Amino acid sequence: MTSKRIFVITGPTGSGKTTVSHYLKDHYGVPQVITHTTRAPRDGEVDGRDYYFETPTSFATKHYLEHVTYSGNQYGSSREGLAAAWAKSPFISIVLDTAGAITYARELGEQAVIIYLEVPDQGALVERLTKRGDHPARIKKRVASNEYRRDQELPAGLVGHATAIVNDDWQVTKQKLDALVRHYQMADGPVN
Numbered sequence: 001m002t003s004k005r006i007f008v009i010t011g012p013t014g015s016g017k018t019t020v021s022h023y024l025k026d027h028y029g030v031p032q033v034i035t036h037t038t039r040a041p042r043d044g045e046v047d048g049r050d051y052y053f054e055t056p057t058s059f060a061t062k063h064y065l066e067h068v069t070y071s072g073n074q075y076g077s078s079r080e081g082l083a084a085a086w087a088k089s090p091f092i093s094i095v096l097d098t099a100g101a102i103t104y105a106r107e108l109g110e111q112a113v114i115i116y117l118e119v120p121d122q123g124a125l126v127e128r129l130t131k132r133g134d135h136p137a138r139i140k141k142r143v144a145s146n147e148y149r150r151d152q153e154l155p156a157g158l159v160g161h162a163t164a165i166v167n168d169d170w171q172v173t174k175q176k177l178d179a180l181v182r183h184y185q186m187a188d189g190p191v192n
C-alpha cells in the first residue's frame with residue numbers, strides 16, 4: 001500500500017492552481033512543497049512561503065528533481081523539498097506546469113496524484129490575472145508564450161494519469177477536491 005502521496009496541481013496560468021493548493025492546506029493540512037524560481041516576486045509574495053526567489057546564479061546551485069523555463073523564467077523543484085514536506089504530512093502538494101507534472105508522473109508513479117485544472121474561457125483566465133494584480137505587460141508576455149498555449153490542453157503524457165477539473169465554479173471545484181481527498185484518505189488508511 002502506498003502511504004505517501006503528492007497532489008500535483010497543474011494547468012494553465014491563472015487556472016487556480018495556487019488557490020487549490022491553499023484550499024488543501026487550509027482544509028486538510030496538506031503542506032505545499034515550495035519551489036524555486038528566478039522570476040521577480042508579485043505584490044504580497046514572500047520568499048520561503050510562496051517561492052524561494054533566486055538569482056540565475058543561486059538557482060544553478062540547487063539539486064532539482066525537475067526544472068523548466070516558463071515564459072522566460074526558470075522554475076525548479078527539489079527532492080529535498082519533497083522529503084521536507086513529507087516529514088510533516090503523508091499528503092503534500094506541489095504546483096507545477098504540465099512539463100513538470102509529466103516528470104512527476106514518470107518519476108513517482110502512483111505516489112503522484114495529478115490534478116489538471118482547466119478554464120475553457122480564455123477571456124475569463126486573462127481577467128483573473130488582471131484581478132490578481134498582474135502587470136499588463138507581464139500578462140501580455142505570458143499569454144504570448146509557448147508554455148501558456150501548451151498548458152491549455154491536457155498533454156498526451158498525462159492522459160490516463162490526471163483527474164481533470166473545470167475550475168469555473170469554485171463551489172463545484174471544492175466538492176470535487178473533497179471527493180478526491182476522501183478517496184485517497186480511505187484508500188491509504190492510517191499512516192504509520
Ligand SMILES: Nc1ncnc2c1ncn2[C@@H]1O[C@H](COP(=O)(O)OP(=O)(O)OP(=O)(O)O)[C@@H](O)[C@H]1O
Nearest residue numbers: 012013014015016017018019128132167168169170
Ligand atoms: N473558480 C474560480 N473562480 C473565479 N476566480 C478564481 C477561481 N479560482 C481561482 N480564482 C482566482 O483566479 C486568480 C488566479 O488563481 P491562482 O493564482 O490560484 O492561479 P494559478 O493557476 O496558480 O496561476 P499561475 O500559474 O499564473 O501562478 C486568483 O486571483 C484566484 O483568486
Ligand SMILES: Nc1nc2c(ncn2[C@@H]2O[C@H](COP(=O)(O)O)[C@@H](O)[C@H]2O)c(=O)[nH]1
Nearest residue numbers: 035036068070075076077095096097099100
Ligand atoms: N515544472 C515546474 N513548474 C513550476 C515550478 N514552480 C512553479 N511552476 C509553474 O510555473 C508556472 C508559472 O508560475 P508563476 O508563479 O510564475 O505564475 C506555473 O504553471 C507554475 O505552476 C517548478 O518547480 N517546476
